[in-house]
Structures are given as C-alpha cells and as structure tokens.
Amino acid sequence: MKAEVTEQAGARRHNVVEAAKAEGLFAGDNSALGARIPRRLITRAKERSGITSTTDLVEYALAKVALEDDFGARLVARKGTIPVDLKLDV
Numbered sequence: 001m002k003a004e005v006t007e008q009a010g011a012r013r014h015n016v017v018e019a020a021k022a023e024g025l026f027a028g029d030n031s032a033l034g035a036r037i038p039r040r041l042i043t044r045a046k047e048r049s050g051i052t053s054t055t056d057l058v059e060y061a062l063a064k065v066a067l068e069d070d071f072g073a074r075l076v077a078r079k080g081t082i083p084v085d086l087k088l089d090v
Contacts, residue, residue: 009050013060020063033058 020026042054051057 006050009048013049013051016060016063016067019067023067025063025066026059 017026042057045057045061046052046054049057049060051060
C-alpha cells in the first residue's frame with residue numbers, strides 16, 4: 001500500500017512540475033529564497049510527497065500554488081443558476 005501511495009505522489013509531483021515547465025514557470029534566472037520553516041512541516045511535506053531535497057520540495061510547492069485553479073469557487077458560485085425544471089436524461 002505504501003509503495004502505491006509513493007508511486008501516486010511521484011506521478012502527481014511529476015505532472016505538477018511538467019505543467020509548470022510547460023507554462024514557462026521554470027524558465028529564466030533563479031532567485032535565492034530564505035525562510036524559517038518549522039522542521040516538522042518540512043519533514044511531513046517530504047514524507048507525503050516523497051521528495052528528499054528541500055529545494056525540490058519548495059519548487060514543487062510553489063508550482064502547485066502557481067497552477068491552482070479556481071474550480072471549487074466557480075462551482076459554488078453557480079449554485080442556484082440551473083433551472084429547477086431542467087430535464088436531465090439520466
């Protein structure tokens with residue numbers, strides 16, 4: 001079971017990074033980043049993601065934020081916009 005979770009996390013990580021690269025988010029000059037982050041947060045994030053490098057972890061996390069969509073917010077905003085009498089062929 002753990003190997004399957006790790007494999008899924010690896011695939012998810014790969015897809016996020018590839019999508020960010022496709023949008024050009026990894027292009028250009030690098031910038032230094034300094035931050036004080038709780039060690040337990042870093043450790044848990046590395047365990048959950050399967051990433052061992054702190055640099056790779058930060059890149060992945062930033063890519064996830066940069067690529068986030070607003071699907072949930074848009075879906076909730078549509079509440080009540082579909083007519084009640086609409087017939088669905090279900």
